Amino acid sequence: MKYELYFEYENKKAEKEAYDKVSNEYESGEIGYYHLPETSKKFKNIEFNTDYNEIVIIGIGGSSLGSKAIFEMTKNKYKTKKIIFLENPDPIDLYAKFKQITKPLFFVISKSGKTIETISIFKKVIKHFNLTKGSKNLKVITDSNSPLEKFATEWNLEIFNIPKNVGGRFSVLSAVGMIPLKAAGIDILQILEGAKNFRDRFFEKKEEHLLKKAAFYARNYKIYPINVLFAYATILNAFKEWYVQLFGESLGKNGKEIMPVGHIGSIDQHSFLQLLMEGMGHKTITFLKIDNFEINLKIPNINLPHLEVTDFVNGRTFEELINKECESTKEALLAKEYPIDEIIMDKLTLENIGELIMYYEILTSAIGGLLEINTYNQPGVEIGKTILRNKF
CATH class of the missing domain: 3.40.50.10490 (Glucose-6-phosphate isomerase like protein; domain 1)
Incomplete structure (x- = not known):
């Protein structure tokens, strides 16, 4: 898997603090x-x-x-x-x-x-x-x-x-x-192995992009209080729901928040991109894509009357179409100077799925540590449960 940051940010002190906090959690067994x-x-x-x-x-x-x-x-x-x-x-x-x-x-x-x-x-x-x-x-x-x-x-x-x-x-x-x-x-062993490999690389300081991203998010949460995950595959729909709970329940506390918003490309380009392009900004954006879908499904090379404007993709694969849509949207939003990063799965494997899960969990812990909140509790949820009980 590849991780790309498209924003400039340097805060070695915050990166070290984030690493030390998650390292202590890991080593202590807490x-x-x-x-x-x-x-x-x-x-x-x-x-x-x-x-x-x-x-x-x-x-x-x-x-x-x-x-x-x-x-x-x-x-x-x-x-x-x-x-x-x-x-x-x-x-x-x-x-x-x-x-x-x-x-x-x-x-x-x-x-x-x-x-x-x-x-x-x-x-x-x-x-x-x-x-x-x-x-x-x-x-x-x-x-x-x-x-x-x-x-x-x-x-x-x-x-x-x-x-x-x-x-x-x-x-x-x-x-x-x-x-x-x-x-x-x-095969759960492959998922666990993928998660382990990323965790080990992180604690060997071989995945420092995560620390830079965590430091940027935590130190700029008042400027960029919303993170948009744009996942370019329908099969990632449930993953974005998992991410929304992970970020939302972990990072919204003590008057601080990084609000998670999950979208599926290219579907939500037709419903949310307008807001990103001409709205208020103040969001970080993460693109998640699969480089190789391993299915060679082609757009037929046929011409339909009055629809010639669409013929520029004739003969191309649907994989090319969705990934070039991802690239085009990313370039458009970079031109609007959004802080953007990208996660690229070379292909869909159980190991990559395990890595993606561990990446997001450690990222959440690192951000929470820098925000100086308890990443792992959810007191706001408990209040609603008490109110519900009293309604019956």
């Missing part, structure tokens, strides 16, 4: 996600009954977004079982998805073990699919000693624990993501 590439390897030996048609994940936010991001990126390239996500207590969505489920393996996932949306949907799943104590097609992923674990123990269900020092939005490389993805047939 924050657990750094070590998941090793600790999650134990899941490689777990065997699941393959006599299921679907993997069904019951979870929301950090319990589902990472798995969904990886599944959406891999489902068309690798042979996997279908994964259905039961996340939102939207009755129309739930009703439609229940009808798609034929022979499922269920995973109910909640770090706290009492997430209201998850447990409510779980109750409906139990009743609708006649699940009972000891059901072999029902697994639980939660914190040790959580209410959900206590339930699972009483029901004699298989339990996988989330490390206490791994927060939900940083948990995709833990049992939260790796167990369901392995059950779906994805």
Whole structure:
């Protein structure tokens, strides 16, 4: 993978401070996600009954977004079982998805073990699919000693624990993501290896672009309080949702924020680019692209009456079209003097997916450290939960 910064910024003091802060988190073991590439390897030996048609994940936010991001990126390239996500207590969505489920393996996932949306949907799943104590097609992923674990123990269900020092939005490389993805047939070792390789290079000071970017974002958050991720592939749609939670829940605290905005190119060029070109500015922009889609799908070399203006791409591949659209948009925004960076995946591989996840997690930690906030809590979310409880 390649990382390019298209802005000039020099602040070695801030870069060293960011490195020291994340290095201390890593070496002290205080924050657990750094070590998941090793600790999650134990899941490689777990065997699941393959006599299921679907993997069904019951979870929301950090319990589902990472798995969904990886599944959406891999489902068309690798042979996997279908994964259905039961996340939102939207009755129309739930009703439609229940009808798609034929022979499922269920995973109910909640770090706290009492997430209201998850447990409510779980109750409906139990009743609708006649699940009972000891059901072999029902697994639980939660914190040790959580209410959900206590339930699972009483029901004699298989339990996988989330490390206490791994927060939900940083948990995709833990049992939260790796167990369901392995059950779906994805080689999780390649994902973990990609994450490990990037982490090791970073702490060997071979990925200093990340520190420069973190320093720029943190030291200029009042000027540039919004980061736009422009991801140029439909299969990156769920990844941008994961990124939005990661940045939003981690970096919006104590009156400080870097607001994440996720878009898909080239679709959102037709809905958001106008604002970027002629709006107020004050945003950083990250382009994420796949250099080689590995599918040689060509635009036919045919001429249609009255549509000759489009013939300049005839005979070209769709890969060329989408990537040149990315380049053109980037050049247009550089001309507007936006601080821009670019992440280029040479091609879509499980190792690259693992690297991308670890890159964003370390970037988030580095920015949070420089902003002098607690990157890993979410007190603002808890208030809304209390208000909800009082409404019933």
